[in-house]
Amino acid sequence: MATSNLNPTLSSSSFFLLLLLLSFAAGGIVFPPTCERIECPSYNVIGVGKGFEIRQYPWTEWVSTAPIDDISFVGATRTGFLRLFDYIQGKNDYNETIEMTAPVLTEVSPSDGPFCTSSFTVSFYVPKKNQANPPPAEGLHVQRWGFKYAAVRQFGGFVSDESIGEEASALYTSLQGSIWAFVNEGRKDDPKSVYTVAQYNSPFEFSGRVNEIWFMFDMQGVKHVYAN
Incomplete structure (x- = not known):
């Protein structure tokens, strides 16, 4: 601590x-x-x-999508979740299966109006055993938190x-x-x-x-x- x-x-x-x-x-x-x-x-x-x-x-690491433009939080989170779920199921550069974690984070950059497109970034927490070397994957990036x-x-x-x-x-x-x-x-x-x-x-x-x-x-x- x-x-x-x-x-x-x-x-x-x-x-x-x-x-x-x-x-x-x-x-x-x-x-x-x-x-x-x-x-x-x-x-x-x-x-x-x-x-x-x-x-x-x-200090933790998270694997994240690129920003997803959508009018719906629910729709964007579903899109990002499926990409990340494929990642932990082995669709990564190491073909490595990774344990599911919680929570699923969605960072929201709201639009100026109810019918305008907002930006959403969806992230999974990387398990401790993978923190030192999380597998890279196309279209995803690792966020290293201080x-x-x-x-x-x-x-x-x-x-x-x-x-x-x-x-x-x-x-x-x-x-x-x-x-x-x-x-x-x-x-x-x-x-x-x-x-x-x-x-x-x-x-x-x-x-x-x-x-x-x-x-x-x-x-x-x-x-x-x-x-x-």
Whole structure:
């Protein structure tokens, strides 16, 4: 667990205890049952609020599609998922089969209107055993994350084109007035800023579905929070 870059006045043991308390207090955010069956990326919970939590993701690798232009989130995600599913089934330069992971991420760059084309990038988390050398494949690329921070809101059911905008708006509203309001900086002038949708379940699972909206942000704001 990397903590030394957050607040030099907190000892490692004190900060670890703080993270445990914050994780316990997160009540409304559940651990996706899917992650008990297949591999998911690990993360630290470094803050909580009403209807959201703040996570720190460590160095990880994801395999991603090129941007997909579509008017439908659902349609673009399906297109990207099928490309990535072929990839893990062995349609890659090494003809290597790779384990399925969760979540499936769709980064959304919204259009200016309801009937305009948006841009979507769909990604799979690369399992730990493949992180050192993920197979390349035509039309896909590997994203190598450094430390990433995300404000996260969970919601259930099947994700629809209508629900994602509503959930992103709800996350924006819940962050306002909290110590994490800086995450929204830049979104005031551009309410349709990029956000990410995480889906943890197979399309054949009809109950216990877990989805998330992520607002990614940099660590400068985190230093500001822990300095106050």
